[in-house]
Amino acid sequence: SPIPDYLTRVLENARPFDAGEPACYIDVLAKADTTRMAVALATVDGSVYSVGDDNIEFSMQSISKPFVYALAIQDQGLAKVLEKVGVEPSGDAFNRLSLEAGTNRPMNPMINAGAVATHALVNSPDGTVEGRVNRILDMMSRLAGRQLHVDEEVYEAEFKDANRNMGLAYMLKAAGMITCDPQEAVKGYVKQCSVNVNVRDLAMMAATLANGGVHPVSGERIIPQDSVRQVLSVLTTCGMYNSSGDWISNVGIPAKSGVSGGIIGALPGQLGLAVFSPRLDERGNSVRGVAMCKQLSHDMGFHMMDVS
Numbered sequence: 001s002p003i004p005d006y007l008t009r010v011l012e013n014a015r016p017f018d019a020g021e022p023a024c025y026i027d028v029l030a031k032a033d034t035t036r037m038a039v040a041l042a043t044v045d046g047s048v049y050s051v052g053d054d055n056i057e058f059s060m061q062s063i064s065k066p067f068v069y070a071l072a073i074q075d076q077g078l079a080k081v082l083e084k085v086g087v088e089p090s091g092d093a094f095n096r097l098s099l100e101a102g103t104n105r106p107m108n109p110m111i112n113a114g115a116v117a118t119h120a121l122v123n124s125p126d127g128t129v130e131g132r133v134n135r136i137l138d139m140m141s142r143l144a145g146r147q148l149h150v151d152e153e154v155y156e157a158e159f160k161d162a163n164r165n166m167g168l169a170y171m172l173k174a175a176g177m178i179t180c181d182p183q184e185a186v187k188g189y190v191k192q193c194s195v196n197v198n199v200r201d202l203a204m205m206a207a208t209l210a211n212g213g214v215h216p217v218s219g220e221r222i223i224p225q226d227s228v229r230q231v232l233s234v235l236t237t238c239g240m241y242n243s244s245g246d247w248i249s250n251v252g253i254p255a256k257s258g259v260s261g262g263i264i265g266a267l268p269g270q271l272g273l274a275v276f277s278p279r280l281d282e283r284g285n286s287v288r289g290v291a292m293c294k295q296l297s298h299d300m301g302f303h304m305m306d307v308s
């Protein structure tokens with residue numbers, strides 16, 4: 001197949017971009033190896049292609065948010081989720097302490113405030129945070145096609161220093177947007193962010209979204225079709241934080257980034273893609289990751305608004 005050779009060219013074209021720095025708010029991310037780069041592509045018929053550091057694991061971070069949003073919708077129904085979390089792009093940084101005027105909801109599920117509220121909407125079989133995290137981990141693992149694990153080092157470091165997310169959670173509690181203990185909500189949210197993956201896992205997860213919620217290899221329906229539509233809609237307007245407008249006009253693929261340097265994209269009916277490189281731009285998106293996605297989209301005609 002000519003695809004791996006092509007992906008290698010995409011990777012090498014982005015390698016010279018050396019702007020940005022890895023996330024610095026915790027040591028484990030700050031000391032990430034910035035030479036690492038990978039790209040993976042998974043088609044809805046189950047073929048996966050990847051090059052570069054494609055078996056290197058990193059924490060999902062914010063890439064966990066769309067999948068947990070899908071689970072919350074499945075558990076509560078969309079109407080109840082919408083009472084607690086909006087769907088409007090905020091145009092603000094992902095960790096902004098803000099609620100929507102009038103409704104008191106966080107603006108959307110992709111900023112931290114909305115993601116903490118969304119996490120708290122996922123049912124726990126036994127009422128504990130661990131029970132809820134295990135359900136999330138089980139879903140992520142089925143999406144990836146292998147058992148995934150929480151990176152305890154990332155979790156510990158992040159939870160020890162979670163002042164900002166704690167602030168968000170207390171604000172949500174005061175506004176009536178979460179009912180559980182704010183500290184427990186943050187604990188679970190940080191665990192969901194600390195799940196380790198590689199780009200092949202992420203490409204499969206994205207390909208499941210692109211395939212209407214049915215896993216391309218196992219054939220299992222993991223996410224209901226109506227949740228997939230909701231998730232991809234929100235990713236289109238809010239997935240890349242405050243560069244979502246630039247992203248969707250340039251790349252044209254519903255996508256989600258995370259502070260450890262990963263980005264996923266899901267092109268409905270066609271494929272899922274994932275890229276990894278730790279250096280981030282000032283908005284928290286991977287510099288080389290964005291470059292690779294731009295090239296892929298332009299070369300392959302992936303822009304969803306183009307008529308082919």
Ligand code: GLN
Nearest residue numbers: 061062094112193258259
């Ligand atoms: N764990 C990170 C946080 O809550 C996730 C943010 C991100 O990936 N943008 O700050």
